[in-house]
Amino acid sequence: MVMIHTNYGSKFEQIHQESILCSAEKAGVNFPYSCRGGRCSSCKCKVLSGETECLDEELGLTEYQKSQGWILSCVRFAKTDVELEVEDLGGLPLIKPKTLPCKIDNIMQISNEIMRVVIRLPPSSKVEYYAGQYIEIIMGKIRRSYSIANAPGIDNRLELHIKRIDQGSMSEYWFQKAKKNDVLRIHGPLGTFFLRDVVGKSLIFLATGTGIAPVKSILEMLNGRPKNEQPDSVTVYWGGRIPSDFYWNLSECEYPIHYEPVLSRPYSGWSGTVGYVQDVFLATSPKFAKILIYACGSDKMVRGANELLVNQGLEEKNFYSDAFVASGLIKD
Numbered sequence: 526m527v528m529i530h531t532n533y534g535s536k537f538e539q540i541h542q543e544s545i546l547c548s549a550e551k552a553g554v555n556f557p558y559s560c561r562g563g564r565c566s567s568c569k570c571k572v573l574s575g576e577t578e579c580l581d582e583e584l585g586l587t588e589y590q591k592s593q594g595w596i597l598s599c600v601r602f603a604k605t606d607v608e609l610e611v612e613d614l615g616g617l618p619l620i621k622p623k624t625l626p627c628k629i630d631n632i633m634q635i636s637n638e639i640m641r642v643v644i645r646l647p648p649s650s651k652v653e654y655y656a657g658q659y660i661e662i663i664m665g666k667i668r669r670s671y672s673i674a675n676a677p678g679i680d681n682r683l684e685l686h687i688k689r690i691d692q693g694s695m696s697e698y699w700f701q702k703a704k705k706n707d708v709l710r711i712h713g714p715l716g717t718f719f720l721r722d723v724v725g726k727s728l729i730f731l732a733t734g735t736g737i738a739p740v741k742s743i744l745e746m747l748n749g750r751p752k753n754e755q756p757d758s759v760t761v762y763w764g765g766r767i768p769s770d771f772y773w774n775l776s777e778c779e780y781p782i783h784y785e786p787v788l789s790r791p792y793s794g795w796s797g798t799v800g801y802v803q804d805v806f807l808a809t810s811p812k813f814a815k816i817l818i819y820a821c822g823s824d825k826m827v828r829g830a831n832e833l834l835v836n837q838g839l840e841e842k843n844f845y846s847d848a849f850v851a852s853g854l855i856k857d
Contacts, residue, residue: 528606532573533613544580545570545598545609555614556598557717559659560585563600564824565848566831567717569841571595575607585824585848587832595841612842614717617655622713624663625650629707630682632699636772639735640687640699644709651681652714656746657739657819657847660685660713662695669695670715672821672847674738676745683711686738686772718821718847719743723756726817731802731830733764736822737773739847743819748780757815762787762802764826768795803830813839824848 527539529548537552539545546568549556559567566585572594581600583591598611630645646652652660659672660683675684690696718739720728730740740761747755760783765771767788775784787798787805798805803826818834820827827848835841 530608532610539603564850568598570609570611573608576604577601624712642685654714655719656742657719658714663710672739686735728756728759730761731820733822744780764802818844821847
C-alpha cells in the first residue's frame with residue numbers, strides 16, 4: 526500500500542494508476558485544481574520525499590518549477606510513499622459537484638467575440654458555489670467549461686461570458702443556434718479559483734479576455750462581505766488586444782477598485798496602457814509581502830505571470846490561477 530502524506534497532516538492511499546488528485550478526492554481530502562489535464566498549474570504541489578511518476582505531460586509547469594520539485598497532482602501518481610507540500614483547503618470544504626438541468630434565461634451578444642448567457646435552474650435544484658468557480662455545460666457528448674460571472678445569490682441564475690472559438694462545436698451553438706428556454710445540463714461547481722484569507726492583504730487580479738468573468742463574480746461577492754473580512758485594496762489589470770475586448774464596464778462594479786485596462790499592442794486612438802498585464806503590474810514596484818495574485822485567462826499569460834513574479838520575489842503560495850486551456854474541456 527502506497528501512502529501519500531501532506532505537510533498539513535492529511536494522509537491517504539494512492540489508488541493504483543490513478544492520479545494523486547483523484548486518489549485525494551476519493552479519500553475526501555481537498556486539493557486545489559482546475560483543468561485536470563496537466564495544462565494549468567492550479568494543482569501544483571511540491572514533493573518533499575518519495576517518488577512519483579507522470580501519467581501525462583505537465584505542460585503547466587516551467588522547467589525551473591520542475592527542477593525545484595513541483596509536480597501537478599492531476600497527472601502524477603505516487604510510486605512510493607510520498608510527502609507533499611500542498612495548499613491546505615481544509616478550512617474551505619469543496620462543494621460536491623452535481624449534474625442538473627437548466628434553461629437559457631437570457632442570451633445577448635455583447636461584442637463581436639463575446640456572448641453573455643444567463644441560465645436558470647429549477648427552484649428545487651439550487652447550485653451552491655464559491656465566487657470564482659466554474660461549471661461544465663453538457664450537450665450530448667460535448668462538455669465545455671465556463672467560469673461563473675456572478676456571485677452566489679438567491680435567484681438561481683448563473684451568468685456566463687462565452688468567447689467565440691473558430692470552428693468550435695459549442696461556439697457554433699452559442700453564436701448561431703442558441704435561444705431562450707433551450708434546455709441544457711450543467712455539472713458543477715468545479716475548480717478552486719476562489720478567495721482564501723485576504724484580510725490585511727492587497728489583492729491583485731490579472732485577467733485576459735473572459736478571464737474577467739470569475740473576477741466579476743469575486744468582486745460582487747466582496748461587495749457583500751463585512752468590512753473586517755475584506756482586503757486592504759483591490760486592483761484589476763485586464764488585458765486585451767483591441768479596446769472592444771473590454772466588454773464589461775468596470776464602473777458598474779460597486780466594490781471600490783483600481784482598474785487598469787491594458788492593450789497588448791499599440792492601437793490607433795488608444796491613450797491607455799500598452800503591454801502585458803504582469804509587466805504593467807510589476808512596473809509599479811510592488812512590495813510582495815502582503816500581496817495575493819489571482820491570475821485568470823490565457824494559459825500564456827498565467828504561465829508568464831507566475832514565472833515572472835515568482836522570480837521577482839512573490840511566494841509561490843501567494844499566486845492563484847485559473848488558466849483557460851485548449852483541450853477537451855476548454856474554457857471558451
